[in-house]
Amino acid sequence: MEIKSVENSPEPQILLEETFYVLSKKYSTFKVRLTRKGLHLIKDAEGIPKEQIILLKDIIGCQCLRSKKRTTNCTCQSLPRSDSLQVVEENSTDLDDTDVSAYLYVYAYIFQGRKGFSKKRERTIITLRFRSFDKYEDNNKEAQRWRCAIKKLIKGEPLNSSMLNDYLSVVHHKENRRLLILCNPKSGAGKGRQIFQQKVAPILNEAEIPYDLYMTKNSNYARDFVRTSNVFQWTGIIGVGGDGIIFEIVNGIFERPDWSEVLKSIPIGVIPGGSGNGLARSVAHHASEPYFPSTTLPSTLAAIRGYTEPMDIVRVETVSNILFSFLSVGWGLLSDIDIESERLRMLGGTRFTVWSVARLIGLRSYKGKLWYLPSSIPFSNTAPSLLNDSLNKGSTLDLPTEVHLETQQGRQRLDSWYSAHSRRSTYFSTGGSSYQSTTDSGLGDGDNCTIRNRTRRMFGPASQLPSLTAPLPVEWKCIEGRFVMVTIFETLFNVLIINTFLGACILSDSFR
């Protein structure tokens, strides 16, 4: 285990301090200190103290546990060896009555990797055994003081010595967060459920964050769930799946009259389980967290820590729909690849590569008109003057960040709009967490047809745009021709992740 050494850094205020013995080496001692910076491990190596620190920002949680009854009859070992130590929860029937110690397990995800090599986070557990008293209750009280202090520091809550000396507040310290998890079992290659079970739930348990888990049953399940539920009972909504599940959550929020309150008070998170995972990658990039090799780790840690950042969302209006989009809006080649490669879903992300090759071989172009307002012209200047009628047919847009595309010929294009997602696109239990079991339907074919077919009423910020058929101001430019694709990128925290979407460009016959 490599832990960042801070031998020469100035000492922050000590909140708690205790001396521990190393289980395997009886006479080797560690002084452990808790400060606002983290957990300091000070080893007394032949009179020369050597300090290492586990930074608070890398610690996700801690648990108080008891040792488990050993199955062997061997009584020769008075102390459990660290590698044989097995622990259980305090109320387990399997606990070892003869061991009055309380064990504090501190879970951290620390950056590892040598200089010059790509960094990755690795799980590190620090076990502190409290055994100064003869009774378990007294040892547990000590362990709980540390647990409570670490948890309060992680959450940035106020902490003072009277709080840590108040037995009841320490022992009954409870997590006040509760997450709503909406998991798409059909996302990507159909591994959403496994991803949650194997990679996300264990970390939520380590952090002791309760959650309510719902498996989506069909397309639009997450959207309708968010639209109709009392979402204020949760402190965050996490989508496990691809960009499609987040698209549903976002648009479900905009179907609520109280959308503004929801957006203000409930952050949305994404844990990648889909094919493209554009948003999860973008967020990891923005937070300088390594996305590979453990793709779910940065998002799970972010969900646990509850760090939030604002994200741009674009309102898109078509002839028959209003929707809210993030990352990008596209038309043509990329949309075709995204939608048509659904039949290769079992390949995961590779479906995009395979279908890209197929689509490039049989390259299509679509006749269309694209109006845009050059960025050099301020939006407000464009309102009064109107251009001649010949350019006005079909679309009207006032914001430079939005375009309206109108196809004149070819196949029906409405279903080619996409918004950074494919449009068809034994749980570990934390105390108090719940899991709603559901039956899965085939991808995209939900039993929710009535909801799918009804007109959705969208709320959200009022549009500053005139109706789609109203005339455009003269400053707006028009490109008319055959288009291979049009992709409009929306900035995410001012970061564009170009490789996710193969590049931001407009290709048309007239440019080639």
Ligand SMILES: Nc1ncnc2c1ncn2[C@@H]1O[C@H](COP(=O)(O)OP(=O)(O)OP(=O)(O)O)[C@@H](O)[C@H]1O
């Ligand atoms: N149980 C389900 N059965 C069928 N379809 C579902 C189910 N749950 C959700 N869906 C639909 O699956 C679509 C695709 O899901 P999602 O975006 O999570 O995965 P993906 O398409 O593999 O990933 P990405 O969008 O990142 O490429 C969603 O738009 C949603 O409507």
